């Protein structure tokens with residue numbers, strides 16, 4: 124039996140700008156098959172093509188090449204039918220601050236040409252615990268409440284697919300976690316398929332059933348978070364030394380899979396950092412080590428492994444305490 128699919132993307136490319144001047148291939152032959160009622164994450168750095176994919180799938184931007192079906196409709200030829208079945212939460216705030224919560228819902232109903240929307244709207248306000256602020260202007264609401272209202276607006280016309288472009292960008296950690304619970308709850312309560320984009324590793328890992336990693340318009344890896352992490356059978360050690368390092372000496376250490384320069388540091392891929400570090404400290408005097416960090420397999424190391432780059436400017440994922448314990452042990 125095949126799983127029902129909510130979004131099907133085949134060889135989809137998008138090029139911005141043509142004719143004269145520089146053009147950008149923002150999506151490069153993308154293939155995706157997104158199961159119904161799943162939370163699917165598109166993870167990648169800034170400029171990877173995430174927003175472009177959402178724009179193309181929601182019909183805001185036209186397709187250069189390839190095909191896409193969303194909620195059973197061809198994005199190119201059945202855009203009216205498709206739009207009736209999808210909701211969209213933009214990365215930037217879309218609420219009208221001069222309007223109350225209820226007036227924003229009214230406006231959304233107008234934009235969607237909905238009749239008989241009041242009961243659904245009231246139900247959504249209860250679901251999102253916004254019923255008490257129904258008559259408040261939206262600029263009086265907390266960031267978390269505003270985001271919940273935006274999701275409620277996207278759900279008003281009972282879509283089966285919701286697109287969320289960086290739903291938690293710029294939010295503090297507490298609000299972000301609250302939103303993860305909301306997103307999970309929305310999928311369960313309303314049975315919708317959610318395609319979200321993010322550049323937060325943790326968000327993709329914790330929130331999403333499936334993740335596609337995108338870089339420079341190409342999907343470079345796809346799977347469940349644990350499948351993806353399982354592909355990196357290695358720890359990554361980053362090493363900065365006070366003077367030049369002979370990579371051959373590092374390569375000679377048992378368990379080392381790869382030694383790669385990155386700026387003035389070295390990325391060393393090893394089978395097990397627990398086994399590698401004592402051997403490293405035996406091979407080079409510890410005084411020469413300026414900085415060292417260890418990363419266990421994460422979606423960040425999957426990306427690092429595939430591209431040699433990092434997704435965002437987030438803190439390294441290694442467990443610092445464990446690392447210092449290793450140093451102490453190695454120094455005896």
Ligand SMILES: Nc1ncnc2c1ncn2[C@@H]1O[C@H](COP(=O)(O)OP(=O)(O)O)[C@@H](O)[C@H]1O
Pocket residue numbers: 139140147148149167168169170171172173174175176
């Ligand atoms: N309207 C546009 N015109 C030209 N280039 C664009 C336009 N929108 C995005 N781009 C370019 O397309 C690439 C992908 O952008 P985008 O989809 O916004 O990435 P992301 O959302 O992953 O940060 C980038 O190189 C960006 O500069």
Ligand SMILES: [Mg+2]
Pocket residue numbers: 173174175214288289
């Ligand atoms: Mg974007």
